[in-house]
Amino acid sequence: MMVFILFTIWALGLLVLFTDPRRTSIRWASATAFVGSGGFLAAVIDEIILPDWAGALAVHPEWSTALRVLSRCVSALTQDGLPYAFLMFAVHSCESFSRKTKAIIQYAALIPPLIMLAITPIYPVLAFNYRIMIVWVIPYFLAACALLVLQYRSEKDPLVKKNSFFTNILIIVPLFFVFLFIYVMRIQNDYEAWRYNILVVVIQFVLIVAISLKYGFLGVRLRVEKRRLDSTLRALTSGAQIINHTIKNEVGKISLYADRIDAYAADTRQPGLREDAAVLAASSRHILEMMNRIQEQLRDIVLQEKTVQPIRVIAEVAQTLQPYAEAQQVSVLAELDESLLLRCDPVHLREMLTNLCMNAFEAMKTGGTLRLQLFLSKKHLVIAVADSGVGISPENLPHVLDPFFSTKKTAQNFGLGLSYCYNVMQKHHGRLEIESEPGRGTTVYLLFPQKRVEGRT
Structure with missing residues (x-):
């Protein structure tokens, strides 16, 4: 299960990155996913790789040491880097900040995580002081949430606003529980609460897939409805051309015979028959006019830009x-x-x-x-x-x-x-x-x- 969760987070990170890799906010969103996956990578190393490969590692103890060091490092990166990555995603998503302001915040916000790494033993035992960490982690989380909500409220583009709404729901709510289980619970000496994040990731993944199908998430949207409309319009355009051609031919015959009936009625002085011929002619003109209007609306559009x-x-x-x-x-x-x-x-x-x-x-x-x-x-x-x-x-x-x-x-x-x-x-x-x-x-x-x-x- 731990391996599945790890690869799920990596897949989500890559999916988000490929939507628009040139946008800085998208790159930070992808970074948030990859940084957040470090805890699960550490668990895979400690709970799966080291026990299962114990025999081989006993022959090469330096490999065992390297894996333990890697486990501590990625765990430290997750706990220290996740708040920073999330804040940077929010900062670079905020259109009201200038490029210079974003750069200043980006470098200034890096100071607490770097200080935390400097004062924290990583190997052989990773020992963060969570009472110190919580002092800057919680403000980072709250600031990021506030920026994302403000950006959503100020957005006028309906498509971007709808996407921002679901993005906020799918990021803020899961990260609230992640921060709770990683940081707050460890102040209470509960170091196993992080395992609840497995359930959080599973629920988040299901919701991302479901919402992306209909609305979109960070630019990911599967447009089933769009394809349906496109194919319907193509079919109607082709069908209308065939029907229009056929009806015009038949209505042309009706119009011709209406004229002949009218001429015959005029020669034989039959006013009632002339009225019938006029009705036929008027109906023919109405059908042609209606078909021309439909054809005009459904024709293949060629732009002259x-x-x-x-x-x-x-x-x-x-x-x-x-x-x-x-x-x-x-x-x-x-x-x-x-x-x-x-x-x-x-x-x-x-x-x-x-x-x-x-x-x-x-x-x-x-x-x-x-x-x-x-x-x-x-x-x-x-x-x-x-x-x-x-x-x-x-x-x-x-x-x-x-x-x-x-x-x-x-x-x-x-x-x-x-x-x-x-x-x-x-x-x-x-x-x-x-x-x-x-x-x-x-x-x-x-x-x-x-x-x-x-x-x-």
Whole structure:
């Protein structure tokens, strides 16, 4: 079991590191896992390797000594380095600190662990003074927790905020028990309480896998739902092209015969028959118009990218839709970063924003507030469209991106607006996220990857 736990922690550390090895906070998160695994490595050496290899080690006593020294060293590294590594993860995750401030904290915070190592005998017996250690270990833990919580509360990017919430839960809660069993319990002379950390690691691993599947953890997210939507859109695009071609051919025949019937009725002076022919012609035009609209929404999108100021596109859409706002007594509020430059397809961006704003107006039949936001987070350029309308029920929310799904009971709505927006964002290698609460409104976030931001004006 001890070996399994050790390899589980190492696997988690490597998994986290590979998500984004260039980010300093990710490297410190991985370091926290590897430093924290030292206690289990020491236990594997003391309780498995030394007893099981006793015969071979008796022949080579220097190997036995080397393994015991290694065991004491990694145990010392865990107990002395874990609080520091956790604090550094929190410090480098905090966007409000400048690079210089982070560097100062990083070197200043290293002083207590180094002093602790200097005054602690390591071999043959590791003998930390836990009453001294607790004086700086607990403040390090509390400071790290406070920084992570503050960073979560100040985050505006919904995707990053959701990820931060689950990251905090999956790191802070387990480490609370780890610190309790390693440091606090040893003040009470309970040196075996650390074994409870085995259960803590197992529970943490299960929760990380479960939450990563749905929400994400330190950037790890298995997008099963995304793949489902992508394959659905591809199938619909292909199917719509085939059906559209077939229906156009058949409707063309109906239209031709309607014209012939109309001509025959005119020659024979049959007004009733001419009315029937007019109904056929009108129905043909309606079917063609409907199929063209569906085909337009589901066609394979080809981007024509330009570097634009997204604030200008947003302003154009807001100006165009101002009559709708006035007619429905909707006040439009804007919080826009005017300096951002974005590489995107401005035509599709405008169409997306128009769709989202029209959805917002339809949700606010009796008036309300439409809020438009444009800002830059550490991962995305974010455009947010928020309304104070009726909101979306929890049972409908998971399906709003599905093609042809709509809660609007109108003949002109095909349920393709959000699917189109999703498709456009996928072409931009971005994301579309929706938050909604019945009775309090809906917010749709367009998340463009930061690599598409081409500076500021």
